[in-house]
Amino acid sequence: MAILAVENLSFTYPDEEECALQAIDFSVEAGEFITIMGQSGCGKSTLLRHLKRELAPHGTKTGNITYQQTNLADLEARTAASEIGFVMQNPENQIITDKVWHELAFGLENLGVDTLTIRRRVAEMASFFGIQKWFRQDTATLSGGQKQLVNLAAVMVMQPKILLLDEPTSQLDPIAAMEFITTLKKLNQELGLTVILIEHRLEDVLPLADRVIVMDKGTIQFDGEPTALLPTLSQLNLLEALPSSMRIFYNLNGTGQPPLTVKEGRTWLSKQAINQTMLPIQEDIKRQPVLEVKGVYFRYDKHADDVLRGLDLTIGEGELFTLLGGNGTGKTTALKVLAGLEKAYRGDVKVFGKKINKYGHNELYREVLGVLPQDPKVLFLEKTVRLDLETMCTSLQLPTDRLQEVVSLLDIAYLLERHPYDLSGGEQQKAALAKLLLLQPKIILLDEPTKGLDVRAKQQLAQILRSLQQQDVTLVIVTHDIEFSAKYSDRCALFFDGIVVSEGMPRTFYSGNNFYTTAAHRISRNQLVNAITPEDVVTLCKS
Amino acid sequence: MKSFETYHPIVLFVYFVSVIGITMFFMHPIYVSLSFLAAVLMNSILFGAHFWKRSWVYVLLFLGMAIINPLISHNGEMVLFYVNHNAVTVEAIAYGMAIALMLLAVLLWFKVYNDTMTSDKFIYLFGRIVPVFALVISITLRLVPLFKRQIKQITQAQKTIGMDYAVGNIWHRIKSIVHIFSILLTWALENTIETADAMKARGYGLPKRTTFSLFRFELRDTIVLSLIGILTIGTVVGSFIGNTTFYFYPTFSPIEFNWYNVLFYIIYTMLLLLPVVIELKERWQWRSLQSKI
Structure with a gap:
């Protein structure tokens, strides 16, 4: 019986x-794990919000949604609030109170549950999620991953029967995301909770899903088992969203059941014919150094620990350099020191051979260095993108034809009349990048530019970065995104404990790492020497 | 005061209202001195050497306040000397010292109060009276660090696009600061919509909301609260039969030490030393626990 x-x-x-949604028809059985996927703007979030009565968007709606044979609109308010749980994308904005314990109790307080019951349920959930260690902490001191776990736990204390999640891991680093997904799996398998999850990072999610729903332009294009996904996705040009093993399988025209996980991918690949085992290694191009870091030490507070402990780094002209590392290792801090936003207490940062603190206050950020912050919203000021860019031009007395150049370079003419806050994550990033490019920087530092982007937006970002490179712009990217780094960077480095512990061209770098490497390399490591992307594997097997 | 702090906020609050109230209302030399001595004892237990190092501040405060009264009040019978034909009397000096001592005692009690009644306990207490108040404070307390961090990020991002509020002419600086706050406001409003959604999704706005807290009212709270009640009532009864009455003007009324006077002094002392006794009892228990191990 459908729940x-x-x-x-x-x-x-x-x-x-x-129409944002068009003739949607589907039903969910109790205990199912369903993943909804599709490009941004395909209506998946709109659909999910319709399933949670309190969040249903305003507009004209036809059709019916029933929960346990009752029309959703006729559901008792307490039942609607407690039995259908909803977790949103941004971990920060869903947190309401200042203490973790209060956050967990909040929903039950609203339901009017008495203190003793709240105490018991909160205790149960805190133990299940392993929250007891930070139970009495301020919510502001938690990391993004911890915050999202608290959000999940805060919904779970209300004992929902269905859990709806709208891209819950998109703002998390891969390890926190993995932990979150594992918790979801536990909830689904041990408590029999029904889960409906929107996600575009499918590498970890797809193996867990009983069913996948693919949406496009407000309609359901596919509804079935994950292994049967391939034809629909190739038709919609969404193959990039799939786990590496499935992409390799598809591109090598595999037959039968496609492999979903790295393990299955390895088994499948071991049965395939292989042409070559090694791709040629490109020569490292000698580049003119533009950004040099020597023995930099940094800490936020006199009494705090060092975040950077003698960082050494040289970045050459026109290269795309990615700095990788786990959460909280100080990558973003390193970027801020490179950008001159934080001052090192020992060591030198040189930009074009000149010490960074020798630049005058407006010199550095004009035609030399630009920074794309993690949250592009901190750059927007005006009501529309056009106004925003124009104001920037007038207040800094920049030539107006530059605006036109930038707009055509980034291909954002269609965004100009919209409010920056109404744009999708990828579009916001482009608008922010446009703002930076007005100043014509030669070096751009980007902080987690792929965070929260879907496949299409990532590809567009990569294209933009390539075209900037052609204009000899140097790009330094701080990221968690191993797959992006492997595919697009010229050189990458692993940042750990305040220094760069290893660096190299992506091919040598990723084939040298055992754990911190791409799924494609983990799949092919036994047979191929230096394949790091699904494309590499395909080339070596096909040629 | 590790062990006193762990009592239920209501117990703590009643205790401080009682002690500070009695200290302020009964201007009797014995009562004021007892309260002052107890406050000093509590402060030195709580803050230790740190309190004594800064004790000169209190001495200065005391002297300052004590000197003012004889300069403006010339009542009293025991004249010491004349300044510009105005009498400086022993009564006025004594009254000034008593007032200074009382104010100092209240100040020191408030220091103890501040250390013991942390903000979460205070919020909890007032949340019981006005439930929405507790939630509003809790939400606000969360926003403060959030805004601080966001302001830093906006400021840094604006700096990189030439809007550094710390350089340039005054016009540019004002404009940059206005920009920063304008961005913060838009960002905050936008996020609030999402937070409001999250609140609705978790059933905020349903009737009959309850308020949860981690504090529990245990048997020991009942015992200590009754003790505080009995001792406070005892002191007030003492006041009704005139035990706390003392006149400085026209000249000092006598301080008596009959058996019943002493009884009421002892009752008040017990009230004042209650936290210290609890503390000592607990320490002693720990010691005996350890010696058994």
Whole structure:
């Protein structure tokens, strides 16, 4: 018996002509784990919000949603609030109170549960999620991953029967994301909780899903087992979203059941014919150093620990350099020191051979160095993107034709009249990048530019970065995104404990690492020497 | 005061209201001195050497306050000498010292209060009276660090696009600061929508909301609260039969030490030393626990 059923649901936002959802039909059995995927703007978030009555968007709606044979609209308010749980994308914005314990109790307080019951349920959940160590802490002191776990736990104390999650891991680093997904798996398998999850990082999620729903332009294109996904996705041009093993399988025209995990991928690949085992290694190009870091030490506070402990780094002209490392290792701090936003207490940072503190205050950030912050929203000021860029030009007395150049370079003419906050993550990033490019920097530092982006947006970002490189712009990227780094960077480095512990060209770098490497390399390591992307594996097997 | 602190906020609050109230209302030399001595004892237990190192501040405060009264009040019978034809009397000096001692005692009690009644206990207490208040404070307390961090990020990002508020002419600086706050405001409003959604999704706005807290009212709280009640009532009763009445003007009324006077002094002393006794009892228990091991 279906716990949730959607019948012929269509929905249009006010003042818009196109339907956001069109004739959606599906039902969910109790205990199922369903993943919804699709490009941004395909209506998946709109659909998910419709399933949670309190969050249903305003607009014209036709069709029916029933929860346990009751129309969702007729559901008792307490049942609706407690039995259908919802976790959103941003860990920060869902936290309401200042203490972890209060956050866990918040939902139950609203339901009017008495103190003794709250105490018991909160205790249960805190133990299940392993939160007891930070139970009495301030929520502000938690990391992003911890925050999202608290959000999940805060929904779980209300004992929901269905859990809806809208890209819950997109703002987390891979390790925290993995931990979150593992917790979801535990909830699904040990408590029989029904889970509906929107996700575009499928590498970890797909093996867990009983069913996948693929959406495009407000309609359901596919609804079935993950192994049957391939034809629909190749038609929608969304193959990039799939786990590496499935992509290798598809591109080598594999037959039968496609492998979902690295383990399955290895087994499958071991049965395939291999042409070559090694790709040629490119020569390292000698580049003019533009950014040099020598023995830099940094700490935030006199009494705090060092975050950078003698960092050495040289970045050459026109290269795309990625700095990788776990969460909280100080990568972002390193970037801030490189950008001159934080001052090292020992050591030198040289930009174009000149010490960074010798630059005048406006000299450095004009035509020399630009920084794309992790959250592009901190750059936007005006009501529309166009106004925002124009104001920037006038207040800094920049030539107006530059605006036109930048807009055509980034291909953002279609965004100009929109409010920066209404853009998707990828679009916001482009608008922010446009703002930086008005100043014509020769070096751009980017902090986690792929965070929260879907496959399409990542590809577009990569294209933009390539075209900037052609104009001899040097790019330094701090990221968790191993796959992105392996595919697009010229050189990468692993940052750990305040220094760079290893660096090299992506091919040698990733084939040298055992754990901190791409899924494609982990799949192919036994047979191929230096394949690091699914494309590499395919080339070596095909040629 | 490790062990006293762990009592239920209501117990702590009642205790401080009682002690500070009695200290302020009964201007009797014995009562004021007892309260002052107890406050000093509590402070030295709580803050130790740190308190004594800064004790000169309190001596100065005491002298300052004590000197003012004889300069403006010339009542009293025991004249010491005349300044510009105005009498400086022993009564006025004594009254000034008593007032100074009382104020100092209140100040020192408030220091103990501050250390013991942390903000979460205070919020809890007032949340019981106005439930929304507790939630509003809790939400606000979360926003403070969030905004601080965001301001830093906005400031740094603006710096890299030429809007550094710390350089340039005054016009540029003002403009940059306005920009920073404008961005912060938009960002905060935008995020608030999401937070409001998260609140609704978890059932905020349903009728009959309860308020949860980690504090539990245990048997030991009942015992200590009753003790505080009995001792406070005892002191107040003493006041009704005139035990706390003392006149400085026109000249000092006598201080008596009959058996019942002494009884009421002892009752008040017991009230004042209650936290110290609890503390000592607990320490003694720990010691006996350890010696058994």
